[in-house]
Amino acid sequence: MEIVYSISAFGILFSMMLALIRAAQGPTVFDRILAVNMFGTMTVLFIGVVGYLTNRPDFLDIALVYALMNFIAIIAVLRYRDFSVDPAEEAENHEHS
Amino acid sequence: MIIHGITIILFLFLYVIAIVIGRSRNLFAAVMLSGIFSLISACLFVIMDAVDVAFTEAAVGAGVSTVLMMIVLNLTSDRESPPVQPKVFPLLVALLTGGVLIYATKDMPAFGDPEALIHQSQTTNHYLWHSFEESHIPNVVTTVLASYRGYDTLGETTVVFTAAVAVMLLLGHVRESETPPKLINDPIALVGAKMLIPYILLFALYVQFHGDFGPGGGFQAGVMFAAAFVLHGMVLSPKHTLKAAPALIIEKLVALGVLLYAAVGIYCLFKGGNFLEYDVLLSHGEKPNPHGQHIGILLVEAGVGLTVFAAMLTLFYKFALRGKA
Amino acid sequence: MMILLPILIPLCTALLIQVLGRIASDNVRDGAHTLMAIVNFYFVLQIVPLVLNGERPEFFIAEMLPGAPIYFQVEPLGMLFALVASGLWIPTSVYAFGYMRGHHEKNQTRFFTCFALAIGFAIGVAFSGNLITLFAFYEALTFSTFPLVTHHQDADAKRSGRIYIGILVSTSVCLLLSGVLSVWYLTGTMDFTLGGIIAGKVDDPFIVSVLLALFAFGTAKAALVPFHKWLPNAMVAPTPVSALLHAVAVVKAGVFTILKVSIYIFGFELLSSVNDWLMAIAAITILFSSCVALTLDNLKARLAYSTISQLAYIVLGAAMANPIAAMGAALHIVMHAVGKITLFFCAGAIFVGAHKKYVSQMDGLGHKMPWTMAAFTLASFSIIGLPPFGGVWSKWYLCLGALEAGQVIYLVTYMLSSLLSIGYLMPIVARAYFRKPSEHDEEHVHEAPWMCVLPLCITAVGSVLLFFFASPIRELLLPIFEGGVQ
């Protein structure tokens, strides 16, 4: 079983990396939000897998918290982000940095 | 071996994110990335088996921090003004600190080395071998936190209280914003949140009391509790939440939590023990007294939970109810 | 406790003046001041018989530093200085009363407060039982006289105040304190002991020389060249202050310190091995400042330089490291104090009565202000060292001391300096008596108020009396110089 968990762990890490790149690059706000949300989901999975990999199934408790917190954080982003800014302008701003 | 590989990759992630955050002038991106940073470090804590820490990191770092940062960004601007001059000095400090840290690793005992003094010391041995007989609590972390070093935890609770006082001092009374925050007219979010909130509360209670057996305890539970209210405030509006949990009462709860903790300690004094000596609770003088320990830990954890919950919620109120400058 | 009174009374007087200055009339305040001065002198006199009997009354206040307490002990030298300070406080207080009123000075309450404080601290210096106490009161004296120097609060006063505090504090902190610290470090004690405490503990002549330099130059109140500049600058102060500074409290505290240190810290034996350069510097100071005094037209400035030169007499006497010279030095503290305070009183009286402060304006004053000028003449003779005035005794001993030390050159210095002092004092007398006053003076030149004139007459008479009654002072001092003075 361990090999399966290992492969999935690395698979998750790989997709985390992809999400990371998107979050770092943007260019629009939506890219980042989605990337973060996805990253959160990946983390939940990852912790679950690591829990089984190291024979600590109680890690699932933590995974649960992550899922919840991820949800709340994304709600916050959506709630408090002023989306009236034109996404294209946002992208342009990013270029300058 | 696999774990090592995973650890290295995660550290690489951390490294990359730190650099990206440092270079970014876009504060929104920085907040998002710091959320990710926090998640990854929580993963690392999990791998290092510091589960309670990972728990807190996830709840505070990734969850509540992001929420608060977003609210603050809402009050200010998205973009950091460009620095006046290149910040060479901070870079030097960072490099120097890093250098010293790397230097320190030279003689550092390997991670998890059973021969290392830290694992051989009297202190660790006592924690590992005697904590159960003394308190009947399987989770050593909880015993250390709430009993052996319960005084530190009282201090940490006071830190949370101090933070709340500091924010209240600086931001003053809850002031209604001129433009009332708009309601989200999104039925999905509303229904989803409403369905979720009771479970979050339930889960928070579980975390609070499950701390004796697994990762959890007052700090994490307090954050979870607050998270439920924050969610409520976000999908409806903070004013709705104010009706359910008036700011004044919440502010008093911050103080009450600390007082509860300290009161347990002082009660021990009156029972003839030392400060925070739970052994004298529910007892006639026998030692060890697991029942006393148990009730003591339960009470102080409740105090911690109360303070953390109320402090978090207060922070949310203070920021969320503020008008945009 | 009794020896504490002379220190406490002036301090309480300061407080009293502050209170009275707010609630009572000026006359009450100044009356109280004079009264307290008399009371204080009475208590100082009470101590004299004890000291004459060979007792050394002492009082211990507090262990400020372990082994270095704040502690008072009255020995003959200090007794003498205290007598001078408290005795001259009485005429000065009366004089200040008249002068300040006659001159319509502002801030009189502050003036009298600081005045009383300065007297208290000067007596504190006199009664100090160890170096640290002496240093403490020495510094206190500096700070308490600062408001007096800057009394007029104008730009001139500010500038002089800066020089005053700058020189006095920087030398005392950098040099004197270093000296005190070093003595403590090298010997482990700071108590004044006859025969010195350094002797036997430090042999290296270089270190002893350095220590001596620290004390000699650190005590800038003694106004050795090159740290004498503050003294002429402090002349901007009202004249009673000049009298206090230059005759009684401040400068005498300086030379007193040097004398005391040379007797009780170094001891003559040790001192005589390293004293060459100090004697030279003192001699240079004497001649240099006398010459400067010759050239000055401003009366107070001339007197100031005369003071510098006379102070160096005392330093030279102390530096010669033999009992006779030291006796001369101690006597000179008294003689010069009485003489010089008279001169300053006169200068002030001339300023109040005739509004003149330059020597060149004083033609014919002797006829308009007979009392003042008579006193001036007597005091000048005393300073020059003519019999039958007190000044002759101190010069006599100083010259004998120079011979005793085998330093004929310094005997010559004393002689030369006496000639120079004739040169800078006598022309004033001559102008006053033998020249015709300029016409427009006629109307508004008159004798100063009696409260100014009375004190200066008293002190002038005092300088005559001291010639005849010098032996009690000698008796008082003898125990220190056992065997040395016949």
Place this chain on the structure above:
Amino acid sequence: MSNIIEHLPVLQIVVPLVAAPTIVLFRNSTLSWILAVLASWFCLFGSITMLNQINGGGEIPTYLIGGWDPHVGIVYQVDIANAFILTLLSGISAVVFVYARTSVRDEIPEAKHHYFYAALLLCFTGLMGMAITGDAFNIFVFLEISSLSGYALIAMGRNPKALTAAYRYLIMGTLGGTFILLGIGFLYMMTGTLNLEELSHAVPHYAETSVVRAAFAFITVGTCIKLALFPLHMWLPNCYTYAPSVVSAFLSATATKVSFYVLLRAMFMLFGAALIAQAKIFLSFVIFLALIGIFMGSLKAIGQDDVKRLLAYSSIAQIGYMVLGLSLDNADGLTGAIIHLFNHALTKGGLFLVMGCFMYRLNSTKIKDLAGIGKKMPLTMLAFTIGGLSLIGVPLTAGFISKWYLAMGALQAGMWWLLVLILLASLLAVVYIFRVLEAAYFGTPEKEHDVEEAPFSLLFPTYVLIGSTIFFGIWTEPMLGAARKSAELFLSSGGAL
């Protein structure tokens, strides 16, 4: 609670710690003030009791918090150094808190009074906690409490710049705190204990390891940031200048002092006196920094227009003196450092209280606004004068005693040149104090303002502190004795090598 004396060590912390939330609970300005004052007076009573007991040759039994053994739990082992610093802290607070009533009413909006007092008490608690504890991590916890509340308190200044100042302090302070935490972590990693007593025995055995060295570096730099040793002082002037008067007085008299105490304890007791003595190069480097701090601080102070800022720069110089005394590594120097800590706290606290009086009446502490104030507020100005003299180190004031010991320390170390530098530096103090005095007594005000003497409620506490600088300059025995004993304790401590 059969015997309150027995529990005194922990009550020193618990009483103010409980008072703070109680204040928040009741939300009443007057009540808050009363509680704060009572708590600080209780602490003063407690610390004096302990100091007396130890000074009298007695011992305070080790207090086991939670009843756990030292290697398991947290203990309070009050020795002479603890008791000394506790007395200072609670003494200063007992005075400053009384003073706070009038000043706070003037400077802080009514609705925030209870938070303000709570934060003040928390800051006090944190500092007391750092001073008394016998546990390394516990130091950090209380450091956090005192720092957090300190930032907020500073930010309460009326000038908007107070916020920026507090923010800078927050950044620097957090950096310092993090360094201290890292250092403590490293020590724990190598030794497996957090108890200071045990650490002091264990650490010298690992003195040669890179971990302990890194820990040493982190803890030293961390405390030096909190201490504002040159060149880590940048945060200090603005904080002291813009903070509310009470906060300036309180923090200047306590915060840096506690940091210095922690530095002392860390250097001598954690890493061992023997280890320090070996690190000659390190010590010379510290002497160098301290001297630059002294001269830079004094020279900068001379050029300031605002008296509060002037005092802040003077604080940097005084910190230099303390660190200098420490790095001389001999009994007199160390005694000087410790007694200077005490004396400077009294002096600077008193002077900042005077500044509070000016703020109350003039709304400014600029030198040009103080012109001629000596006439209008004679008592306040007299207090400043006395405090200034003590700052200079004039004999019969407390400042002299410390300068004396520092100078003796320099002599003992055989450094004559250092003696000269120390004395020269005091002259700089003369210059900056006299600048203020000259303006206040001889200056003519630009516009005739109608100012009265400061109210009694401000003057009385001010005079208590200012008066104590004279008291402790003459009757030095109790405090000097404690300082000497502390110095001996520090020098003799550190496990066998």
